[in-house]
Amino acid sequence: MKKIRVEMFPSMHGDCFLLSFGSSPKLNLLVDSGLKETYHNYLRDRINKLSKINEAIDLLVITHIDEDHIKGALELFKENGHKTESKIVTINEVWHNSYRHLQFSKNKVEEISESEKMILEGIIAMNFNSETSDNTQSKGISAFQGSTLASYLLKGGYNWNTSFEGKAINYDSRKIVYINSDVKLRLLSPDTEKLKALGKRWLIELKKKKYNFNISDEEIFDDAFEFYMKNLVQTVDVNEDSPISKNSLTIESLLEIEGGGDTSPTNGSSISFIIEYEDKKLLFLGDSHPDLIYENILKLVREENYIPYFDLIKVSHHGSQYNTNSKLLALIDSPKFLISTDGVAHHHPDASTLANIICREGTQTRHLFFNYPIKNTEIFNNNTLIEKYNFSMHIPMHSETIIIEI
Numbered sequence: 001m002k003k004i005r006v007e008m009f010p011s012m013h014g015d016c017f018l019l020s021f022g023s024s025p026k027l028n029l030l031v032d033s034g035l036k037e038t039y040h041n042y043l044r045d046r047i048n049k050l051s052k053i054n055e056a057i058d059l060l061v062i063t064h065i066d067e068d069h070i071k072g073a074l075e076l077f078k079e080n081g082h083k084t085e086s087k088i089v090t091i092n093e094v095w096h097n098s099y100r101h102l103q104f105s106k107n108k109v110e111e112i113s114e115s116e117k118m119i120l121e122g123i124i125a126m127n128f129n130s131e132t133s134d135n136t137q138s139k140g141i142s143a144f145q146g147s148t149l150a151s152y153l154l155k156g157g158y159n160w161n162t163s164f165e166g167k168a169i170n171y172d173s174r175k176i177v178y179i180n181s182d183v184k185l186r187l188l189s190p191d192t193e194k195l196k197a198l199g200k201r202w203l204i205e206l207k208k209k210k211y212n213f214n215i216s217d218e219e220i221f222d223d224a225f226e227f228y229m230k231n232l233v234q235t236v237d238v239n240e241d242s243p244i245s246k247n248s249l250t251i252e253s254l255l256e257i258e259g260g261g262d263t264s265p266t267n268g269s270s271i272s273f274i275i276e277y278e279d280k281k282l283l284f285l286g287d288s289h290p291d292l293i294y295e296n297i298l299k300l301v302r303e304e305n306y307i308p309y310f311d312l313i314k315v316s317h318h319g320s321q322y323n324t325n326s327k328l329l330a331l332i333d334s335p336k337f338l339i340s341t342d343g344v345a346h347h348h349p350d351a352s353t354l355a356n357i358i359c360r361e362g363t364q365t366r367h368l369f370f371n372y373p374i375k376n377t378e379i380f381n382n383n384t385l386i387e388k389y390n391f392s393m394h395i396p397m398h399s400e401t402i403i404i405e406i
Contacts, residue, residue: 004280004406006312007046008338010371010399011038013318013345014068017284017338018046021183021277024053029179029275030060031284031314033072042401043072044079047089056090059179062149063286064270065098067230068345070149077152084157093159095271097190098150099225100217101161101168102199109214119209120224127227150222168195169271171296182277188296189272189288194265201265202228229266251385254355259325260290267317268292274310280406281309283332285316290328297331310334311406315357319349329356335364336404342372351376358391366391372399 002022009016011034019029028050033039047057062070080088112120128147153160161169163177171191178184190198202225206213215221262268270286272293285293293316300306313334317323318341337357341348358366358380368391370377377393386392396402 002278004277004282004311006282006338006404006406008340008369008371008402008404009034009038009042009046010342010401011035011068011072011340012342013348014038014071015063015286015314015318015340016043016072017314017340018043019275019282025055027058027180027183028055029183030057032061032063032069032286033076035068035071036075039072039075043076044088047076051086051089056092058092060091060094061271061273062094062096063272063284063288064266065226065229066232066266066287069287070226070230073149074147074152077149077156077158078147080156082156083159091158093162094153095161095163095169096149096153097161097168097195097198097269097271099202099222100150102195102202103168103192104199104203104215106203106215108216110216112214112216112218116210116214117220119206119213120220123205123209123224124220124227127231148223148226150226151219154219154222170195171292184276186274186276186300187271188274189286189292190269191292191296194268194289194292198229198265198269201232232264232266251355251359251379254352254379255359257321257350257352259321259323259350259353259356260327262287262289262317262320262322267323270316272316280311282312282314282406283310283334284314285323287317287320287323290316290323290325294328294331301331308332312336312338312404314338314340315349315353317348318346319353320346321350321352324353324356326356329360333360333362333366335367336406337366337368338402338404339368339370339374341370341374342399343374343376347376349374349376351379354380358385358389360389362390364390367394368392369394369402369404371396371402373397 005020007018014034015032016034016038017031020026062073080086164173171187175187267287268289270288272285272288275282297308308331315337319339339349373395
C-alpha cells in the first residue's frame with residue numbers, strides 16, 4: 001500500500017500542511033502557508049527539496065484570507081515569479097477565493113470614481129501599515145499595490161481555481177474534484193451562503209466610507225479586499241478565561257461548554273474538504289464553521305451510506321471552541337487529530353474542545369498531535385484520565401515539524 005505523509009509546520013497561530021501521496025513522483029498538496037516566518041524558517045527549504053527531485057505542488061489551497069493562513073504564500077509567490085519560470089517550485093493549481101470570486105447583489109460599474117479610489121487606497125494603506133514596521137507609508141500607495149496574493153497570482157499567470165472554471169471554490173458548484181486518478185477531494189465548505197456573508201461584510205465596510213459605494217472589477221478592489229479581510233479582528237474568538245493552566249476547571253465542567261457560534265465571515269468562507277486516497281480518508285477543516293461541515297457530512301451519510309470515520313482530522317481553527325461542537329463530534333471520529341497553534345495569540349486550543357474530542361465513547365486510542373508545547377493541555381496530563389478515556393497527547397518540547405505517515 002502506498003503511503004500518505006502529512007507534515008504540520010510550526011506556524012505560530014497559523015496553519016501550514018504539506019500532504020504527499022504515493023511513491024515517486026508523489027502528488028503534493030499544500031494546505032495554507034502560515035505566516036511569513038513559516039515560509040522562511042520551514043516551508044521554503046522543504047518545497048525546494050521537492051523541486052530538486054522534479055516534484056511539484058500539484059495543488060495549493062489557501063483555505064481563507066486570514067493573515068495566519070496567507071502570509072507565507074505571499075512570500076512564496078513573491079520569490080517564485082511567473083509560473084513558466086518558477087524559481088522555487090512548480091505550482092500546478094491554486095485554490096483561493098478572493099474579491100473577484102464573490103457575487104454581489106448590486107451591479108458593477110466599468111470604473112469607480114477618483115474619490116472611491118482614494119477610499120480604497122486608504123483601506124490598503126491603513127491595513128498595510130498595521131502589519132509592517134518599515135517606513136513604507138512614506139513611499140506612497142505604489143509601495144504596496146500589487147503585493148497581495150491576488151495580484152501575484154494574476155501577474156504570475158497561475159492556474160487559479162481552474163477546477164471551478166476560474167470561479168469561486170463553492171460546494172454548491174462542484175462537490176468532487178479529482179487531483180489525479182488516485183486522489184479525490186470532496187468539498188464541504190464554503191457554500192453560496194457563506195460566500196455571500198463574506199461579500200456582505202465587505203460591502204458594509206465600503207458603505208461606512210461612502211453611501212452607495214460603486215464596485216468594479218478593477219484590481220484595486222482585489223488589493224483593498226485582501227488587505228482589509230486578512231487583518232479583520234475576530235472579536236468572537238477572544239477567550240478571556242484562557243489559558244487554563246490551573247486545575248480550576250474539571251473535565252465535567254469543560255464538557256458542559258457547548259462549542260460553535262463563530263460568526264466570522266472569513267472563517268465561514270474556509271475551504272474545507274475530505275481527501276480520499278485508496279482506502280484512506282483525511283478531513284481538513286480550515287477555520288470552518290461546524291454547522292455547514294455537519295450538514296454536508298450528514299448528507300453524505302444519508303445519500304451514500306458514507307462512514308464518517310477518518311484516518312486523520314485537522315481540527316478547525318486551531319482548536320477554538322467556537323468552531324467545534326459536540327454535535328459535529330458525535331458524527332465524526334478519528335484516531336488522529338492535528339491541532340496547529342503556539343497557543344499565544346488567542347490562547348488556542350480551548351480546553352473544552354480538547355475535552356470534547358477526548359471524552360467520548362470509542363474503542364480506539366485517540367492521538368492528539370501538536371506542533372508546539374501548549375499550556376491548555378496541562379489539565380489532561382493525568383494518568384487516571386488517560387486510562388479512562390484512552391487517549392494520548394503528542395506534545396513536542398519545542399516547536400517542530402510534525403510528520404505523520406498513514
